[in-house]
Amino acid sequence: MNEPGKTAIYLVYGKFGVEPGHNRNPRTHCFIRTFGSQIMPLSPHPGSSSTAAPQPSALLEWRWKPFDALTPHEIYAILAARNAVFIVEQHCVYGDVDGVDQKAWHLGGYDEAGRLACYVRVWLSDAPEPDVLIGRVLTTQPFRGMGVGNAMLGTVLERIREQWPNRPISLHAQAHLQAFYRAFGFAPSSDVHDEDGIAHVWMRLPA
Numbered sequence: 335m336n337e338p339g340k341t342a343i344y345l346v347y348g349k350f351g352v353e354p355g356h357n358r359n360p361r362t363h364c365f366i367r368t369f370g371s372q373i374m375p376l377s378p379h380p381g382s383s384s385t386a387a388p389q390p391s392a393l394l395e396w397r398w399k400p401f402d403a404l405t406p407h408e409i410y411a412i413l414a415a416r417n418a419v420f421i422v423e424q425h426c427v428y429g430d431v432d433g434v435d436q437k438a439w440h441l442g443g444y445d446e447a448g449r450l451a452c453y454v455r456v457w458l459s460d461a462p463e464p465d466v467l468i469g470r471v472l473t474t475q476p477f478r479g480m481g482v483g484n485a486m487l488g489t490v491l492e493r494i495r496e497q498w499p500n501r502p503i504s505l506h507a508q509a510h511l512q513a514f515y516r517a518f519g520f521a522p523s524s525d526v527h528d529e530d531g532i533a534h535v536w537m538r539l540p541a
Contacts, residue, residue, distance in 0.1 A: 394443035394451055394485065398493050401436045411450040412440065419472045426530055434469070439497070441490045443482060451477040452486040456494060459504070465538070466498050468505040487518055491539075500541045509533035 397408070404412070416430050438457040445451055452473045458464040468490065473483050494503055507515055509526045515537050524536035 394445060394482070396489055397442045397444060398439060400439055404440060408440075408442065412442065412453055415450050415453055415472060415474050416470055418474070420470075423475075428530075439493075441486065441493060443486055443489075445477075449476070450474055452482045454486060454490050456490060458498070458501075465502045465504040466494050468494075468503060471505070483514075491518065502541050503539040505537055506534055507537050509535050512537065 399408075413430070420426060420430060421428070434457060435455065438455040441454050441456070442450055443452040454471045455469055457467055457469075459467050471483075471487075473486070491503070494501075503520075504523065505515070505520070506529075507520075510533070512522065512535060518539070520537040520539045522535050523538040526533050526535045528534070
């Protein structure tokens with residue numbers, strides 16, 4: 335199941351779990367390094383004014399961890415959010431637990447009450463010179479329209495550059511979200527194609 339998403343307004347981006355030209359169970363690698371939590375203010379959308387009034391969820395705690403460091407509560411919250419967004423909201427029956435999670439790093443943004451606001455997973459492709467892959471990108475329903483998705487994408491790109499420097503980054507986006515990802519430097523790397531009845535395109539950010 336590749337990465338369908340929804341709209342930039344609601345910041346539901348997709349559930350990508352397949353590499354270009356690969357089957358649905360990619361074997362990937364993960365380098366275990368230092369992980370932890372950090373509280374950071376939400377970033378404005380690229381090109382927007384930094385003087386805008388703060389959003390209701392102005393601070394998020396960012397937790398960047400390999401799978402083995404996630405707590406049972408974090409794993410439950412992540413899987414519950416992915417089920418709610420990608421299966422229930424998008425009316426798409428698929429196997430979300432796909433064998434990639436154990437090999438991936440996971441970024442979650444949590445509010446002061448400990449609720450999961452947004453989530454994305456990151457791992458390396460199978461290629462001899464692998465891209466870093468981004469998938470399962472989502473914002474949970476109570477936090478949409480607050481700029482959370484912009485803050486999360488900016489944060490995960492920073493973490494990727496720190497952990498896997500000098501590697502391109504790829505993701506599978508719904509075609510109508512290209513402008514959002516272009517604002518972060520991504521460019522299409524494939525033709526637009528159908529995936530589960532939705533137009534998709536691979537996008538890549540050079541090293």
